[in-house]
Amino acid sequence: MAQIELSAIRKSFDGTDVLNGIDFRIGDGEFISLVGPSGCGKSTLLRIIAGLEPQNSGQIHIDGRPVDGIRPSARNLAMVFQSYALYPHLSTFDNIAVPLRMRRLSAIERLPLLGPLLPGRRAKERGIRADIETIAEQLDIAPLLRRKPGQLSGGQRQRVAVGRAMVREPLAFLFDEPLSNLDAKLRVHMRAELAELHRRLKATFVYVTHDQAEAMTMSSRIAVMMGGELIQAGTPAEIYNDPGDIRVAEFIGSPKINILPGRIRKDGGIDVLGTALRLACGATAGECRVGVRPERIDLGTGPFSGSVVHLENLGAEAFVHLAIGDAGLRLIARLADVRHLPAMGSPVAFGFASDAVRAFDPAGKRIPLRAEQSERIREPAHV
Amino acid sequence: MNNAHPIPVRAILRHFLLIAGAAVMLAPFIWMISTASKPQTEIFSSELHLIPHQFALRDNLREAFAKANLLRFLLNGVIVTVSIFVLQVMVALPAAYALAKLRFLGRETLFALVLFGILIPPQATAIPVFLLLHEAGLLDSYAALVLPFTISVFGIFLMRQFFKTVPDDLVDAARMDGISEFGIVWQVMLPAAIPAVTAFGIFSVVAHWNDYFWPLIVLNSEQLRTPPLAVAHFRNNEAGTSYGPLMAAAMVIIAPLVIAFLFAQRRFIEGITLTGIK
Numbered sequence: 001m002a003q004i005e006l007s008a009i010r011k012s013f014d015g016t017d018v019l020n021g022i023d024f025r026i027g028d029g030e031f032i033s034l035v036g037p038s039g040c041g042k043s044t045l046l047r048i049i050a051g052l053e054p055q056n057s058g059q060i061h062i063d064g065r066p067v068d069g070i071r072p073s074a075r076n077l078a079m080v081f082q083s084y085a086l087y088p089h090l091s092t093f094d095n096i097a098v099p100l101r102m103r104r105l106s107a108i109e110r111l112p113l114l115g116p117l118l119p120g121r122r123a124k125e126r127g128i129r130a131d132i133e134t135i136a137e138q139l140d141i142a143p144l145l146r147r148k149p150g151q152l153s154g155g156q157r158q159r160v161a162v163g164r165a166m167v168r169e170p171l172a173f174l175f176d177e178p179l180s181n182l183d184a185k186l187r188v189h190m191r192a193e194l195a196e197l198h199r200r201l202k203a204t205f206v207y208v209t210h211d212q213a214e215a216m217t218m219s220s221r222i223a224v225m226m227g228g229e230l231i232q233a234g235t236p237a238e239i240y241n242d243p244g245d246i247r248v249a250e251f252i253g254s255p256k257i258n259i260l261p262g263r264i265r266k267d268g269g270i271d272v273l274g275t276a277l278r279l280a281c282g283a284t285a286g287e288c289r290v291g292v293r294p295e296r297i298d299l300g301t302g303p304f305s306g307s308v309v310h311l312e313n314l315g316a317e318a319f320v321h322l323a324i325g326d327a328g329l330r331l332i333a334r335l336a337d338v339r340h341l342p343a344m345g346s347p348v349a350f351g352f353a354s355d356a357v358r359a360f361d362p363a364g365k366r367i368p369l370r371a372e373q374s375e376r377i378r379e380p381a382h383v
Numbered sequence: 384m385n386n387a388h389p390i391p392v393r394a395i396l397r398h399f400l401l402i403a404g405a406a407v408m409l410a411p412f413i414w415m416i417s418t419a420s421k422p423q424t425e426i427f428s429s430e431l432h433l434i435p436h437q438f439a440l441r442d443n444l445r446e447a448f449a450k451a452n453l454l455r456f457l458l459n460g461v462i463v464t465v466s467i468f469v470l471q472v473m474v475a476l477p478a479a480y481a482l483a484k485l486r487f488l489g490r491e492t493l494f495a496l497v498l499f500g501i502l503i504p505p506q507a508t509a510i511p512v513f514l515l516l517h518e519a520g521l522l523d524s525y526a527a528l529v530l531p532f533t534i535s536v537f538g539i540f541l542m543r544q545f546f547k548t549v550p551d552d553l554v555d556a557a558r559m560d561g562i563s564e565f566g567i568v569w570q571v572m573l574p575a576a577i578p579a580v581t582a583f584g585i586f587s588v589v590a591h592w593n594d595y596f597w598p599l600i601v602l603n604s605e606q607l608r609t610p611p612l613a614v615a616h617f618r619n620n621e622a623g624t625s626y627g628p629l630m631a632a633a634m635v636i637i638a639p640l641v642i643a644f645l646f647a648q649r650r651f652i653e654g655i656t657l658t659g660i661k
């Protein structure tokens with residue numbers, strides 16, 4: 001349980017900037033997911049927090065204490081790696097015992113032949129054994145304690161790695177894509193287990209993933225990184241509904257958010273595909289981009305029209321791909337009711353509610369919108 | 384069905400060639416065993432036969448052990464090869480770990496120097512090393528036999544290549560668990576690299592057990608002689624023309640390696656393919 005504070009973290013490898021000044025505060029007991037495309041620096045940031053990689057500049061505080069230059073083990077964090085990184089020559093039991101032995105036994109007590117003869121070593125070993133058995137019970141790996149990592153399945157290895165992290169009761173857990181080596185079904189299962197573990201331990205979790213489903217389902221907050229910058233952090237709902245940047249909007253959500261070309265008129269109104277929306281903004285006139293989530297597209301009615309070019313029926317829901325105009329513009333709509341699918345090639349009218357619209361300026365920054373003048377004038381009357 | 388029993392001409396030919404090759408390779412050994420088993424009179428008889436009429440291996444062995452301190456020479460061989468190997472591992476593993484897993488200025492240059500070191504034949508440095516040992520007053524001692532070989536650039540190179548294949552995550556996990564860098568070498572890298580260490584061990588032990596050149600240069604005292612040197616001296620002084628005991632002594636001296644090979648045949652082959660030695 002710890003608060004982790006990052007200020008102005010910069011890192012470059014051989015002259016290439018990988019992290020360009022990350023400022024972030026992770027609260028006590030939070031489950032933070034770091035998401036972003038491959039190569040954006042997630043793992044690097046996690047390794048800097050762990051102390052495995054020194055930052056070029058910036059500070060890290062854990063529970064208010066600066067930890068820069070402090071050895072990884074002294075930071076009292078635990079890390080679970082994508083490859084699990086279990087010691088291949090040690091049994092499950094010994095793997096989990098390593099951090100405890102390193103911490104509780106003195107250097108002399110750890111000596112291979114002499115160590116076990118020393119007084120006090122037996123009692124310490126008993127304590128270690130008891131702790132490991134408790135953890136093994138919790139993680140359902142008690143029958144596997146004698147096996148070597150090579151004799152375990154991916155999911156079991158994953159659990160052993162979590163056990164090795166848990167056993168020393170660290171201030172915080174760092175996970176680097178711990179589920180990406182598992183098959184889809186096991187991944188969903190382990191997702192639930194990790195979320196449950198977080199609730200039980202109430203510890204701080206920092207979880208790196210590029211799987212947004214993991215981030216959305218498990219985290220209390222998501223931090224989205226792009227190109228070495230942390231561009232937005234917020235609860236999963238905030239990130240999904242209120243993206244501050246078009247890259248965030250496009251990264252989160254599957255299928256991807258629909259982006260339509262738009263124009264801001266001189267009077268602040270917005271036109272999309274030649275149709276005026278009942279929205280206004282304070283931005284200067286010019287090009288803009290308008291995003292609408294697939295589930296907010298209403299098929300059948302509306303001022304726009306397209307033709308169906310592809311249908312994906314997943315049973316519980318369906319995705320309708322529409323082509324609009326001749327410019328190759330595509331759009332995806334999610335249909336909750338799969339019993340009434342439009343026919344392939346047929347023309348379909350569509351529209352969207354004005355509160356479904358997110359507008360972005362050419363640089364990708366979010367443009368705040370308000371309902372159009374005529375409606376706003378009437379607003380005071382309602383209040 | 385007619386190709387179910389083709390006449391395996393090629394297989395027969397292949398085996399014939401292999402057997403012929405094996406016979407050439409084995410002939411000296413067979414001759415050695417044969418001679419070691421013959422009494423003096425049969426060795427010098429004009430007729431050529433492999434199986435002795437009168438079996439005299441025991442007598443020859445007894446004579447060999449009586450004439451020279453064979454056990455002492457074998458012990459010398461064990462002391463020297465084991466010391467060399469242990470020291471080589473103690474130097475090569477940390478060096479290889481640093482070259483493979485640590486990032487520091489000049490690492491590539493150092494590694495290039497290691498590669499360069501492999502290219503230098505030991506004979507080229509023999510005289511400087513000899514003079515060094517002379518200055519240090521270490522000639523004619525176990526130290527003279529062991530010290531020049533404690534830093535094996537080949538060992539460093541081999542272990543470094545192997546350590547490269549150990550995942551970085553494993554090293555990082557060890558650091559998170561609180562194992563020191565030296566601890567990582569012995570507790571994490573060494574167990575992961577057992578196949579490579581075994582291979583290197585085979586290479587090192589075979590090379591130094593059989594080494595004739597270096598012991599010949601630095602040794603004077605009889606009681607320090609290593610097995611190959613002992614056999615050679617045996618021929619010159621002790622046995623004279625009694626080839627029976629000489630061959631018996633040679634048998635005793637190659638026996639440890641042969642027995643070790645029989646016990647660890649698979650490891651041996653793995654090791655030799657890994658190190659690429661012949």
Ligand SMILES: Nc1ncnc2c1ncn2[C@@H]1O[C@H](COP(=O)(O)OP(=O)(O)OP(=O)(O)O)[C@@H](O)[C@H]1O
Pocket residue numbers: 013014018036037038039040041042043044045210
């Ligand atoms: N040790 C290193 N030396 C040089 N460059 C590195 C090193 N580690 C990472 N990088 C570079 O830093 C950038 C960020 O890497 P990082 O591993 O943090 O990405 P990531 O966000 O974790 O990506 P992924 O989702 O693929 O794991 C990449 O361009 C990578 O090539």
Ligand SMILES: [Mg+2]
Pocket residue numbers: 042043044176
């Ligand atoms: Mg990564």
